[in-house]
Amino acid sequence: MKIKNFKKLAVTEDRKKLLDIVEAGLEAIDTKKVILNSIKIENEKLLIQGHSFSLKTAERIFVVGIGKCSLEAGAALEKILGKRLAGGMVLDVHEGELKKIKAYTGDHPLMSPRNIATTKKIIELLSGLTEKDLVIFVISGGGSALLCQPKNFTWAEESSVVDALIHAGANIQEMNTVRKHLSLARGGFLAKYAYPARVVSIIFSDVIGNNLEFIASGPTIKDTTTLEEARAVMKRYDIQKKCGFSPDNLIETPKESKYFEKVKNILLVSNRTALEAMSEKATQLGYISKIMTDNLSGEAYKVGENILGDLSREAAKTVLLYGGETTVKVRGKGKGGRNQEVALSALRRIGPGQVLSSVASDGKDNTDHAGAICDIISKDKADHKKMDAERYLKDNDSYEFFKKTGDFIRTGDTGSNVADIIIAINN
DSSP states (O other): OOOTTHHHHOOSHHHHHHHHHHHHHHHHTOHHHHHHHHEEEETTEEEETTEEEEOTTOSEEEEEEESTTHHHHHHHHHHHHGGGEEEEEEEESSOOOOSSSEEEEOOOSSOOHHHHHHHHHHHHHHHTOOTTEEEEEEEETTHHHHSOOOSSSOHHHHHHHHHHHHHHTOOHHHHHHHHHTTOTTTTTHHHHHHTTSEEEEEEEOOSTTOOGGGGGGOTTSOOOOOHHHHHHHHHHTTHHHHHOOOGGGOOOOOOOGGGGTTEEEEEEEOHHHHHHHHHHHHHHTTOEEEEEEEEEOSBHHHHHHHHHHHHHTSOSSEEEEEEEOOBOOOOSSOOOOHHHHHHHHHHTTOOTTEEEEEEETTSOSSSSOOEEEEEHHHHHHHHHTTOOHHHHHHTTOHHHHHHHHTOEEOOOOOSOOOOEEEEEEEO
16 A cells, blocks of 8 residues: 555545545556556567567667656566666666666755766766667656756756755746756757667656656757756746856757657656546545646645635535646745645635545655645644644645644655645545
């Protein structure tokens, strides 16, 4: 079971059903299961979701994985490829070992010296490939921070830029537009290094809208953003003034088409995968199920209010499902994440028979909590402890709030990453 404190939270039938639905979504995006169900070898061909790649001319096959799904995916690909696999590398935020593929652990969401060191090893591996080689990339969320390879500035300077963007509430497209131009390994650079080898890139999306070039900052995809756009984002959030980083230090990304002619990028898993599984489970449990959006965005505290507004207009026995990624503009000194903030915001408006949960699919909502659940029970516990939800919201202290009420959701690292899933139920 993905939700480690399921039994402790499931104190009512309404809560149990909600958690069952969340569990179905998390199981549907399980990285190993997805890889083993989606990829196979038949008649000297690599088959991936309707795509076919001949292996007859592939003298060597390498796997290179970057992001929060890469360790789990690497284990599954070792099983599928067997003796055909020549080797490879994965750079993940999780620790672990693989058989033929070298596994490295990096830091996230900010950069570090070990991120730089491992990224350099990946570049060296790719730079040694030939046109007779095939490299299978696994690209997933978290890859932007992990693929750290600065030029004319330090990892600490890059971290200060990223940290300033996070605290300013920049969205993922803005963040990764800048990140592409801060590294010699993002924005198509890995495809350039792998040239002239054939490249198949399987992608796990954690970006709303599933624009592939923004997932992990698109290391195998031709970048369409410009230096001017990256500089405009920095200007919008006053980054140079906040951390002293000059926009003149930004790096241009590879624009030559030849580096991408032998690259096939395949979206394997997205937020929609989880939402559809959750919708199916909700229907099985007797609810009217509605997937409202898989492109949810906006400030977390406003999103929580808006979802309760949506829910108030629905009939009983209705489930509303949302996927995407909200933002938190840091105003206070508390601890928390966007999912816990969504739930805390919703708690102020929650009514009898209503229950809501917001969960980070990777299991880490900027803390060791994956998210939280809220209903009248949560509100009663807070009132009993004389905890003012509004005050905790203003201090961005959702973690401590749900720690005290016991309504946090804990999964641990899931090895999956498709942004966030939110469920709201009228019983």
